[in-house]
Amino acid sequence: MSPAPLVHLAYPWRGASERLIRIGDGGPAILFIAPLFEEANRIRHFMIEAMRGVAAKGYACFLPDLPGTLESATPLETLDWDNWTGAIGAVVAAIGKPRLTASFRTGCLLDGWAQSDARWRLAPQDGASVMRELIRIRMAANRENSIVTTMAEIDAEAMDGVFEVAGYRLSPKLTRGLKAAQVEPSGTVRLVRLESDIQPADLTITAQPLWRRSEPDHDPVFCQSVIDDISYWASLCAAG
Structure with a gap:
């Protein structure tokens, strides 16, 4: 079976629109939230490949460009924090309430505004x-x-x-x-960290922090661990 195609969509924001990627269709929605600033560039390929793997398990995976980030044309210096939390709300209005958010690093600061049934977080940072x-x-x-x-x-x-x-x-x-900004502590959350992080976690993964690399990089083994665990958590939450 060929992998699900990457589809370029958009969500409305400030009378215009921002880019939204979808991989997979017809299954429960999972909203991926990238980290902020340069870390988003460093793990973008990693996140896209994770979305492909999760989509292959029957989910519709979405990844927005927040205003002023990645390929957004909105000037970053015109934004405040509420613009970013509001943008997450605009994404949810466009795609519907997701079953799960899968947030990476500082993306975990924004997942509380997605109103998802459950949250999956990788190495959250306040x-x-x-x-x-x-x-x-x-x-x-x-x-x-x-x-x-x-x-x-x-x-x-x-x-x-x-x-x-x-x-x-x-x-x-x-x-x-x-x-x-703080990571929202309440809700149904699965917390994943790297083995090098001694803080409490539901799962630890042995891998190098790609977001610390000087250039974008990929780790297929690390990515497969993320695919498997997101899929596991989504199915577990669906079962109640």
Whole structure:
């Protein structure tokens, strides 16, 4: 059997539209939510292949481009955190309530707005830790330009004005919302982590964190583990 085709769709947002990918058709919907910023680029192929594998098990898998991310034409600096949570709501309005969300890293910060029956999460990261990483990246860039700054100075800059880091321009409303964002603790959740992460998890997978690579990469064995576990959790939740 040939793999399900990748179909380019769209969901309405701000009077225009943003891109939405679907792989698989006719089965229960699973909404995949990518991580934010550069991690989305690094694991995009990995996520697409995971969607193909899950779709082959009878599900319709969806992956949106959030406004200002990936191939979206919306300027990132015009957005605030509520725009991203609202975009998830717009996706759900377009595809219907998903049986499951499959969220990766900082994508887990947004899955609470999908109103799914259950959630599957891989290596969730809270907003404050994301901001610390962005600040460190900015500090390193400043050092290369012989500019000495502290984390507190850059944090204050990010909260008060447009924050330029790693090729992104973030509005202060977005950085403030991101810094305060937490992973929703309630609901029916399956938590998956890598073996190197000592925090509690329902499943640990032995693999390298592809989102830490300097370039996009793929790991078929890791991907198959993700396919199998998402499919397992979706079927288990369907059975009650």
